[in-house]
Amino acid sequence: KLPHAVQVNNGINGNSVHHVSVRTHVSVNPAKLKSHRQRWNVRPSEMSKKTLNPIRAIVDGMKLTPNPEKPMIALSIGDPTVFGNMPTDDTVLQAVKEAIDSHKYNGYAPSVGYQKSREAVANFYSCPEAPLEDKDVILSSGCSQAIELAISVLCNPGDNILVPRPGFSLYKTLAVSMGIQVKHYNLLPEKSWEIDLQHLESLIDDKTACLIVNNPSNPCGSVFSREHQHKILSVASRNCIPILADEIYGDMVFPGCDFQPLAPLSSDVPILSCGGLAKRWLVPGWRMGWILIHDRNYIFGTGIREGLVKLSQRILGPCTVVQGALERILNDTPPEFYQGTISFLKSNSEICYSELSTVPGLNPVMPSGAMYIMVGIEMEHFPDFQNDVEFTERLVTEQSVFCLPATAFEYPNFFRIVVTVPEEMMIEACIRIREFCARHYRPRSQDSHELDQ
DSSP, X not given: OOGGGOEEEEOGGGOSOEEEEOOOOOOOOGGGGGOSOSSOOOOOOHHHHHOOOXXXXXXXXXOOOOOTXXXXXXXXXXXXXXXXXXXXXXXXXXXXXXXXXXXXXXXOOOTTXXXXXXXXXXXXXXXXXXXXXXXXXXXXXXXXXXXXXXXXXXOOTTOEEEEEESOOTHHXXXXXXXXXXXXXXXXXXXXXXXXXXXXXXXXXXXXXXXXXXXXXXXXXXXXXXXXXXHHHHHHHHHHTOOEEEEOTXXXXXXXXXXXXXXXXXXXXXXXXXXXXXXXXXXXXXXXXXXXXXXXXXXXXXXXXXXXXXHHHTTTTOSOHHHHHHHHHHHHHSOHHHHHHHHHHHHHHHHHHHHHHTTSTTEEEEOOSBTTEEEEEEOGGGOTTOSSHHHXXXXXXXXXXXXXXXXXXXXXXXXXXXXXXXXXXXXHHHHHXXXXXXXXXXXXXXXXXXXXXX
16 A cells, blocks of 8 residues: 555546545644634734834933924934935936836745845955955945845854944844844044054953944044054954944045045955945935955855855845946946035035034034044033933933934934935024023033133
8 A cells, every 4th residue: 555545546447537535644732722812912013012122212212393483404313315405416317227127127036135136246346355256246235235135154152252342233222132242342532533443452251253344434524544553453363253234325425535445455354345325325215235245264255155145045136126226336437426515524524524513612622534423522511411412312302403313323422413314404503502402401510610810
């Protein structure tokens, strides 16, 4: 007989219809029939409960009621397209239109991206000190997914990663949801936000799986020198720690300042460099990012590469239409477009820094790139407020100006200003911030005593 008592009865003359009868001889325990659930019990996963965006948590808890007599000026959103004053270049738009009209990019692409698109990215960023081929590029749904893929491939639950303070909040959001501990290393405002290297190295232990370096910086707008980056690489090399380089603001630096990607400086530290179209090309909603795999001494080997490919298969890659336009976007965008963007960001940063540096109680730190400026608050001079959250909350209530409290970046008593707003709005916002501070500023008692003498 066939296994499991399967008997096949042929139809007439053994042709046509086949009747299959199956006898399993399984005895059923009557008690098990009653083990079904008696009531609904659908709960959110542990991962979802551990996922927290610090910015949303803080902003949603603030009482943000603008002054009805003053139009709102939001200096809080890191999206350069919000006010319509910073459009992308026509070449970029035309590239996407042509990709659509070609009808070649309506289907699925390989999960890591089309080979031609990956070749375009590799050619754009390759240099003799850090050569790249298409196999070294993973395309992703924005730089945020690139960061998620990089953390996921390097870390296990129980590991820890080193992230900057102040720093982009997404690093913590992603890591904590995966059961990965976050350790914050300090940036030094008095040194234009360079890394406190001694503090950084003191945090490393045998569970440290990755060092995240964000350059140029969100929220600081700082750009590391070549010399400082060599020192960062020395720390990673001594401790055998791979680096995730978040370089989404790469090349968005002001004239007179030089952006140096980290990978070409590395001789032995393997690096996953994350970037994308969002900021330099002013299209964050297009969700096109990438990871550049810079292996050194075959430390990553095939394992990390294969791991990234497998992880990319979870969502089957980024938008195929934008992939189809990628080669032309990278190769044909005119230099004047980049220069215009940088010139505008520098001008607005200088206006903001110049205006606020003369406001008693505020200490702005002049940026060198990206889209942000950090402003320190001498809280002892503003006794009406307990912290930066209350300070920025009241700034909305009285002046209808919204700046993001730097508590959202693990750095209290500062606030972040986004400098992508139209110039006239930047000037008006600075005037209102000055009025607000003048109203609430209180000299310390010793300052008052010195003035009386």
